[in-house]
Amino acid sequence: MNEVVGKPIDRVDGRLKVTGKATYSAEYFPKNMVYGVLVLSTIAKGRIKNIDSRQAERAPGFVGIMSYKNSMSLHFPQSSDPGSGKFAEKDLLPMQNDRIFYDGQAVAVVMAETFEQAEHAASLVKIGYEIEKPAIKLEENLSTKYKPVSGLGGAKIQVSRGVADAALQTSEVKFEQTYTTPVYHHNAMEPHATVAEWNGDKLMVYDATQSVAGSKNLLSSMLGVPPDKVNVTALYIGGGFGSKGFSWPNTVLTAMAAKQVNRPVKLALARQQMFTTAGRRSQTIQKISFGATSAGKLNAIKHDTTSESSFVDEFVEQAGVATSIIYSCPNVEVSHSLVRLNRGTPCPTRAPGEAPGTYALEVAMDELAFELKMDPVQLRLVNYADTDEDKKKQFSSKSLIECYRRGAEAIGWSQRNPQPRSMREGNYLVGYGMATATYPANRSASSAKAILYADGHAEIMCATQDIGTGTYTVMTQAAADAFGLPVEKIQVKLGNSEYPKGANSGGSQVTASVGPAIRAAALGVLEKLKKMAILDNTSPLHGHKEEDIVASDGRIHLKDNADRGETYTQLLNRQGLQKVEALAKTNVSTRQQTESNPAAAGSADAAAEEESKTNPAVQEDEHVDRKPYTFHSFGAQFVKVLVDPVLNTVKVDKAVAVMDIGKVMNIKLAKNQIMGGMIFGIGMALMEETAYDPNNGRVVTRDLAQYLVPVNADMPQLEVQFIDVPDPYISPIGARGIGEIGITGITVAINNAIYHATGKRVRDLPVTLDKLI
């Protein structure tokens, strides 16, 4: 049978999406529903003195108002990692008291019969504040900086090997520079939106989330409702980029509001509201120091990052995490410090850590290459890391040299004159730049259920979700191959917390985590069929040995004699069975932390665990010895830019990504993912930036007219290539994650190309034209 994994099949949900039939969370309309609109604080620090809602209450259609004065009490959440549910602001349960910690903090929910009425009534609520002096700017609050103990999920963020300081002192060549990145907002197309409905003590929630399981756990623990009484559904999600990975106040507030007015409530954030209370990437100041030989061999690297978090949670932008593994170097020191500011809480944002981190490190590498008059690719080859020197382990697989080679060829690197500002095309200055891309290959525990029906179609269920990346499609492919059925016969059901718990959509881990679980569940069903056939004295396979039977093309048959066998349908019909189902849970995790801790599993998980003990696919997968390996994806990004020498406008002319992400599940979707990352990178390099008012700390760039993302006219020719060799250790499928790696490297490559074109080095993102004047 021909495998479908790897084939560029169209998205299975593509038609639904382009015809508007895919229902997103805000598109549910339970009977009797009211609309909720958030009222946000307009000060960055202080207390609510009074809430005057008299006018709002008289507004047409007004149903109710909820604030700290009348909201139900919440409990602190019981989980704190994204795998089992992370509430974004651990020290600020929403609407429980009068304290304000940042501009745009949720202070009230106004409910009315229609959306317009709710908006209008909300605009009439007057809040009086007692204003305190907020901490607004990172640069002005550095005296309060401290070193956090660990990063997200307990990640190790203060790393040291060898003696970096001493090695720096004695190095032939010393280099030191500081790089800064601004605040970014995820700005997924779909806003955070929730519809909550209570039926007695049962809570049904449609929530735009990157983790239905996490959202359910949080609602259950924060509201004090037993987990089996809460359902969270998110069938389609219009992008998350990390902003829907943690749960933000809007979700639990919607459930609280629905309880208060005893009617279903819908609450969707306005674009402006997404700039304060739905996460962001924090600002960073990164100092890079290199000690090297004159031949470019690195002897010491120091990467010191200062980022900022809110006063209500500690989130560290782990910009230095990749620095300890990306190059071979005996002396490395990676440190992270944090400053607390009166800003909304940051959270993971497309390649948290790696995106800003590789920017600083790889621009520094480029600077070092120019200082040493070395080719930037050559400098990276001289420092190539054959092993993970941080963990002192082998990489499960790594083809980065091939990525450099192919990338250089595709961009035409050999035509590059190394001299800055030496190349021209018409009126434009031409520049070439490159950088290394890297992202960890995360995999965490996942369960899935597979059901084969007598009519020959199969269903897969897993409480993971497709956030727009194509999970429905690649999981359909994985299931089709495992079942030996065509994709048309597979229906994958995701995005419902009732299903067996799958990985959260974060850290580019879903394909690597859920794929093997789905495969194992499907194979589990086939095992059951084989056993049935062997025992069935009317089956052509009666009495044969299990290991002699294989499945393909919708049949089980003898390995040596494909003619001897029967279709799944024949067997099930004869057995008088409607369906055969199997649960599977794979506990493999490549993550060092407790992040996707399987202990948080629900009852379906326990059953899956039990059944998996006899599932050969799970057993085989779990018994692979992974201890000698660490798991990372690498790639190379190359770009060519054109810069107007007078106006300093930058046009990325061509961008090439060559990625090694293990087995490519679907070449079309994989290219989509990398291209999306590259486009983000263009934005990050040239225009994206959130500005705060320097006087009161309010977000100034509050919509997509002020917060610029690249448009079609900014697009270069984008070329994406894959090495496409299965990772032998990550899973039986061999696919590492894909997604976030696309944004790493590209921002830097553009920066480096701009330097090559203009001779001017900008160390502060974004590189807007004013910085090039």
Next chain:
Amino acid sequence: MESFKFIRANDPRGAITSMTGGGAKIIAGGTNLVDLMKLNIERPAQLIDINGLKMQTIETLPNGTIKIGALVKNSDLAYHPLIMKNFPVLSEALLSGASAQLRNMATVGGNLLQRTRCPYFYDTAAPCNKRVPGSGCSAIDGYNRNNAVLGTSKYCIATHPSDMCVAMAALGAVIHVQGPAGPREIPFADFHLLPAQTPQYETTLKHDELITSVDIPPIPYAIRSHYLKVRDRASYEFALASAAVILDINGGRIKDARIALGGVGTKPWRSKLAEKVLTGAAANEQSYRTAAEAALSEAKPYKHNAFKIELAKRTLVHALTTVGGMS
């Protein structure tokens, strides 16, 4: 958004009568007004839809003047053969604005009256003299990268955002309006106001007047004209600096010049100073540079927008070189 009444006007009279009481607003393409209403910045009690009025045509009058109906869509004007051929500066300005979808809705009248993109103007929690007179200006000491450097006052430093208007300013268009007392004409230079102490007043149009057309006088040499817009991304973004340039060159000398700048001024910025330098000067880089220096000689930078002065100069020189190079 506040609730409002919506009526359709059948003739100009009707529209004007409905406006006399105050509190009413005309809606044309709605691309600016509706956004502002959603954000509670504009709160008209009544909307008067004028799309049924007969102001959709572009005609050439016997004296060569081109009369553009107030309801002509930005895209129709930009792609009109007469405009493309005789007034490239106007066509280019229109096509550099917004997006294709917006240009298909936006009208000439609405474009003249579009409001600033100063971010604080859009944030009803922020002080803003333009939105709430006397509340203060958040931009002056705040984040002002996109604000103006020409024509500012201590009450407001917001740029006029329109591209079309910059070309119209250079062309010396005439705005025809009709009010309760009948029709009148307003020269383009007198239409938009500087902020001074009253940034809430942006034009000399009265609250009960209707724009009926914008007339472009015949300028044969406008065939040699150009609009150059510089911005933070390649499309769908307002100007950091822009220049509309019309040159009449004969034998290497500039006989007449019409220059206007966008993205830097509190109104569409016709630069008489630059025109004076250029008129009679040789069509060369030296003259262009001197003109650019003159155009920005009165510029006042704020904390984040000083770069605009240099950028505007370069933009103007670039545009002048493009047009001058055609001679």
